[in-house]
Amino acid sequence: HVGIGITDTDKRSLPMQAFIGGQMHSKLWPKGGAAEAVLDEFRISDLVRYAVPFSPPREEFVSDDNTRALWHFDHERHGIHGNDDGFVRSYLGCELQPQSDTAVLEILAGTAVERREVVLRPYAPDTLFETNRGEKRLHESNPFRAMPDPRFVAYRRRTVERTLTGEDDDFSLEVGGDLEPLMCGVSFARASGSAKTTLLPRWRANNNVVPFSFDTIGQTLATTATSDAQKAIEVMRYVNSSTSYYDAHYCETMPGGKHRPRISYTMLKHLNIYPYDQCGPLNYTLRKIYLAAGISSNNASGTHHQFQQAYFNGSLRLFDLSSRMYWLDRDNVTVLSLRGVGEDPQCKLRQPGNLNSFYPGRPSQATFGRAERPHNMDFPLRPGERASVGWVNEGGWFEKTGQREPIPIARIPPFYGNGAIVYQPVPEGDAAVLENAVIAGPTVRADDSSKPARLTYRASCPYILTGARVTGAYSAKRAGAITVSVSSDQGKRWTELWRSPAASGGLDLDLRDQVSAYYAYWLKVELSPGVEARLSDLTVRTVFLNSALSLPGKLRWGTNRIRFVAAKPSVPIRTTCSWIERQTTDLGISLNTVSYYNLDYARHRNLLVMAPGSEERLTVSLMGRKMTGRVALEVPANGLAVSPAERKIAVNGTAERANGEFRLALPGTPEGTILALDVVVREGEEERRVPVELLAVRAALVREAEQADEISGDASIVGIPDVSGGKAVSFGGTGDLAFDLTVPAAGPHALWVRARWELGSRSVLRFRLDDGKVREVKTHRMIGFRDWTGHRRAFTKGYVHYPEKAEHWAWYRIPDIELAAGKHRLLLTAGAGAHVDALLLLPQTPAVDRAAMNLFHNWNYAPQQSPL
Structure with missing residues (x-):
C-alpha cells in the first residue's frame, strides 16, 4: 500500500513511504492488516509491464531503467532500482520479539585467535525494561489522582522583600504548608533616585536551572551528573518540564522591524517566553541544550517528523521532545539509536509513539548551516519603571499569526505566565523623551505653555508583549487638546489612538491590538499650546508573556537557598517574591459556588455566576470543629454591593455545619467581566481567605450535576470530596440527567460540562433540548491546531502528552446550541465509566467565551495574584 505524503488524502506528487504486504493508514503502524501471502519478488515500475493476465517467470526480476524499486527478499530487506545509487533503504515491518540470537566469541589461545559462534538470550529481562524505560526515568506518567478536600485546605499568601545592591544579597527562605507552594510572581522597583538604567538581577532558588543564556544553561543544568549518559537523561527531564507540544502558529515582530509570520527555531525564547511548538522547533531546542550541556547532538528527520540524537557511550542516541521520550535498545539499558529503530522495530513499538514517522522520508536539499545570535534576555529597568514576572497570568497571549491576523482564542495554550512593566513619568532617565514637557509631581505639563509639548515613552522588553493599558486624568481649556499616538517602528510612523473628547476627564486606553506580538513600541502624548493642557497620574502598564515553566525562582516546601543571578544591579533594587502556602486544617469552609x-x-x-443588574446570595458554611468566627467579604472598588458587611458564625461541634448568608448586588456590568473578591474568616488573631471569582453573565443554567431535576437510568449520586459540592453523578451504565432551565435571551449558547471518564470507557456525551434531535459529541483535546467549532466535539485544552486520556477532570465546551428565550428542558445522557460534576449553559459571545476560557481552560489564570 502506497501512502501519499502522510495520509491518503495528501496530494503530494511523490509517495513518502510504501508499506509492502499490509495496510498503512496515516502515521499508524499497521496492526492486523498484513497480507496473507508469501512475497517472492516485488517491483515498482514507471510503465505498465503486464496488460493481460500472465504467469510470472520462475527467476528473479531484473532491474532496468524503468525500475523505480525492486525487492528480491532473499535474506535481504533492502531493495534496488535502476538509477542513481541503485539502493532503496527498507525496514522490516515485524512487531515480534526475536526468539534467538547469536554472537561471535573470540578466544585468544597463545598467538592464535579462535572464533566461536555462541547462542545468546535475544532480549533482556522485562524487569530491567521497567526500571529503565523512559516514562519512569523521565517522570512522564500522569495518572488520574484525587486531590485534597478543598474545604479543609487553607491558602495563605506570603511575601518576602529584599533590597539588592549586588553585595551579599543571598539568603535562606522558609516555605511552610503541607503541600508544594503555588508561585505568584516576582517584582522589581528601583530603590533610589539615580538616573542610571540597570539590568535586573533574577531570583534563583536552590539549584534551579538558569535559562537566560547559553552559558548559564551549561553552568546550572545537570551539574551533578557523573556521566554523559546520566547527563543526557537529566537534560531531557529538564526540557520535558520546560516545554510542551502545542501548535505555535503565532507571529512576532522583532525590535529592528524583522517580522516572523511564524515563531520557530529558537532555544532561549522557547525556554523563557513561549514554551510551545511542534516537533522541529522543540527538538531544535533540545539539541541546543544538549550542546550547552557539553553533549554532541544532531538534528534528524523522519517522515513529517523531526527529532534529534545525542552522542554518548560511542554512539548517537535517539531522543524526541515531541514524544517526550527515549527508547531502549534490546538490552533494556542502552538508549536506542535511530539505526536501531530500523534494524529492530520491536524496540520502538513496545513504547509509546508510532514507528513510521521515524523512518526517513524524502531527503532534503543540502544547505549550509547558519549562525544566529541567541535572543538577549537582559532586562533593563529605567527610572520611572517597575517590573514583574509571573507564574500566573491575566489572560494575556500574543494572539497574532501570519501578517498579524488574529487567531481564534481556542488556540491559546492553557498554561503560561504574564509579567508587566509599569511606567509613571519621572524627570530623569532615558525611558521617555521630553520635548518642552516637564514632570511636576504626578502631572505632565508644558514648560512653555505657548508651544506644543510632547512626552514619548519608549517601551522595550526582552519578553514578547501581549497588551498595554494607558490611564490618567486630563484637563485643558477645550476638547481635543491632548492626543495619544503609538508607533511600532521606533517613531517612523505614528497612529493616533485618542484625542481628548472634553475639556477634562479620564483617560483609559487598551493597546492590545497595537502592541501584541512586538517586543517594543513608542507611546507619544502631545499637549496643544495655549490651552493649559495637563495630564495627571499617567500610568502605562505593559503586559508581556513569560514562560511559567522555567522561571528559576520557583520555591519548594522547606528551606530554600536564594541567590540572584543574570546581572548585578547598578542601582539598589527593591524586589519582592510572593507565593501561596497550602495548609491542611481541621476547619472546613465551603461556599455555594461552582x-x-x-x-x-x-x-x-x-x-x-451573576447576571448584570441582579442580586444573589452567597452562603458561607463552616464545619469541622467548634469555633466562633467573624466572616466578611472583601471586594475591590468595582461597585459590587455586599450586605451585611460582616457576620458572626458559631460552630458548636464537629458534626455541626453553620451557615452565614450575604446578599450581593451586581451593577450593570458588561457580560464577560470577571470580578475577584475574598471571603475572610477571622478567629481571634487568625485569618483565612477563600478567593472567589464572579462571572457577570446571564446564564441559562448553572448547576452541579447532583442538582439535576431528574436522575434516571444507571446514574447515581456519589460523594467525591474534591469536586464541586463534594458530590458528582457517576454512570454505571447508560443514564440521564434532566435540567429545567430558563433562557434570558435568544441566541447561540455553549454548554460547559466538567466531566471525566474511566480508562477504557467511551468518552461520549449525548444531549437533547426539549423534544429536539439527540446530538452526540465526543471529547476532543485541543492542542492548538483547531478551533472549537466542531459540531460533534466536546472541546477541552491540553497538550499532546497531557492529559493522555479523558480520565482527568476537565471542562468541555460544546458549541452552537441555538436557544429561544423562555423555558426549556435539557437531557444529558452518558454511558458506563462517565462522571459528571457541573454544567453551565452560557451565551456564545466573544466576551463570554473569552471569560469562560480563562476560568475553565486557563489553568493558572489569576490576575489578582499578579505582583503589579
Whole structure:
C-alpha cells in the first residue's frame, strides 16, 4: 500500500513511504492488516509491464531503467532500482520479539585467535525494561489522582522583600504548608533616585536551572551528573518540564522591524517566553541544550517528523521532545539509536509513539548551516519603571499569526505566565523623551505653555508583549487638546489612538491590538499650546508573556537557598517574591459556588455566576470543629454591593455545619467581566481567605450535576470530596440527567460540562433540548491546531502528552446550541465509566467565551495574584 505524503488524502506528487504486504493508514503502524501471502519478488515500475493476465517467470526480476524499486527478499530487506545509487533503504515491518540470537566469541589461545559462534538470550529481562524505560526515568506518567478536600485546605499568601545592591544579597527562605507552594510572581522597583538604567538581577532558588543564556544553561543544568549518559537523561527531564507540544502558529515582530509570520527555531525564547511548538522547533531546542550541556547532538528527520540524537557511550542516541521520550535498545539499558529503530522495530513499538514517522522520508536539499545570535534576555529597568514576572497570568497571549491576523482564542495554550512593566513619568532617565514637557509631581505639563509639548515613552522588553493599558486624568481649556499616538517602528510612523473628547476627564486606553506580538513600541502624548493642557497620574502598564515553566525562582516546601543571578544591579533594587502556602486544617469552609480544581492539579477555583443588574446570595458554611468566627467579604472598588458587611458564625461541634448568608448586588456590568473578591474568616488573631471569582453573565443554567431535576437510568449520586459540592453523578451504565432551565435571551449558547471518564470507557456525551434531535459529541483535546467549532466535539485544552486520556477532570465546551428565550428542558445522557460534576449553559459571545476560557481552560489564570 502506497501512502501519499502522510495520509491518503495528501496530494503530494511523490509517495513518502510504501508499506509492502499490509495496510498503512496515516502515521499508524499497521496492526492486523498484513497480507496473507508469501512475497517472492516485488517491483515498482514507471510503465505498465503486464496488460493481460500472465504467469510470472520462475527467476528473479531484473532491474532496468524503468525500475523505480525492486525487492528480491532473499535474506535481504533492502531493495534496488535502476538509477542513481541503485539502493532503496527498507525496514522490516515485524512487531515480534526475536526468539534467538547469536554472537561471535573470540578466544585468544597463545598467538592464535579462535572464533566461536555462541547462542545468546535475544532480549533482556522485562524487569530491567521497567526500571529503565523512559516514562519512569523521565517522570512522564500522569495518572488520574484525587486531590485534597478543598474545604479543609487553607491558602495563605506570603511575601518576602529584599533590597539588592549586588553585595551579599543571598539568603535562606522558609516555605511552610503541607503541600508544594503555588508561585505568584516576582517584582522589581528601583530603590533610589539615580538616573542610571540597570539590568535586573533574577531570583534563583536552590539549584534551579538558569535559562537566560547559553552559558548559564551549561553552568546550572545537570551539574551533578557523573556521566554523559546520566547527563543526557537529566537534560531531557529538564526540557520535558520546560516545554510542551502545542501548535505555535503565532507571529512576532522583532525590535529592528524583522517580522516572523511564524515563531520557530529558537532555544532561549522557547525556554523563557513561549514554551510551545511542534516537533522541529522543540527538538531544535533540545539539541541546543544538549550542546550547552557539553553533549554532541544532531538534528534528524523522519517522515513529517523531526527529532534529534545525542552522542554518548560511542554512539548517537535517539531522543524526541515531541514524544517526550527515549527508547531502549534490546538490552533494556542502552538508549536506542535511530539505526536501531530500523534494524529492530520491536524496540520502538513496545513504547509509546508510532514507528513510521521515524523512518526517513524524502531527503532534503543540502544547505549550509547558519549562525544566529541567541535572543538577549537582559532586562533593563529605567527610572520611572517597575517590573514583574509571573507564574500566573491575566489572560494575556500574543494572539497574532501570519501578517498579524488574529487567531481564534481556542488556540491559546492553557498554561503560561504574564509579567508587566509599569511606567509613571519621572524627570530623569532615558525611558521617555521630553520635548518642552516637564514632570511636576504626578502631572505632565508644558514648560512653555505657548508651544506644543510632547512626552514619548519608549517601551522595550526582552519578553514578547501581549497588551498595554494607558490611564490618567486630563484637563485643558477645550476638547481635543491632548492626543495619544503609538508607533511600532521606533517613531517612523505614528497612529493616533485618542484625542481628548472634553475639556477634562479620564483617560483609559487598551493597546492590545497595537502592541501584541512586538517586543517594543513608542507611546507619544502631545499637549496643544495655549490651552493649559495637563495630564495627571499617567500610568502605562505593559503586559508581556513569560514562560511559567522555567522561571528559576520557583520555591519548594522547606528551606530554600536564594541567590540572584543574570546581572548585578547598578542601582539598589527593591524586589519582592510572593507565593501561596497550602495548609491542611481541621476547619472546613465551603461556599455555594461552582468549586473545582484546574487541570494542572494545583489551583482551585470558587466561581459565582451573576447576571448584570441582579442580586444573589452567597452562603458561607463552616464545619469541622467548634469555633466562633467573624466572616466578611472583601471586594475591590468595582461597585459590587455586599450586605451585611460582616457576620458572626458559631460552630458548636464537629458534626455541626453553620451557615452565614450575604446578599450581593451586581451593577450593570458588561457580560464577560470577571470580578475577584475574598471571603475572610477571622478567629481571634487568625485569618483565612477563600478567593472567589464572579462571572457577570446571564446564564441559562448553572448547576452541579447532583442538582439535576431528574436522575434516571444507571446514574447515581456519589460523594467525591474534591469536586464541586463534594458530590458528582457517576454512570454505571447508560443514564440521564434532566435540567429545567430558563433562557434570558435568544441566541447561540455553549454548554460547559466538567466531566471525566474511566480508562477504557467511551468518552461520549449525548444531549437533547426539549423534544429536539439527540446530538452526540465526543471529547476532543485541543492542542492548538483547531478551533472549537466542531459540531460533534466536546472541546477541552491540553497538550499532546497531557492529559493522555479523558480520565482527568476537565471542562468541555460544546458549541452552537441555538436557544429561544423562555423555558426549556435539557437531557444529558452518558454511558458506563462517565462522571459528571457541573454544567453551565452560557451565551456564545466573544466576551463570554473569552471569560469562560480563562476560568475553565486557563489553568493558572489569576490576575489578582499578579505582583503589579
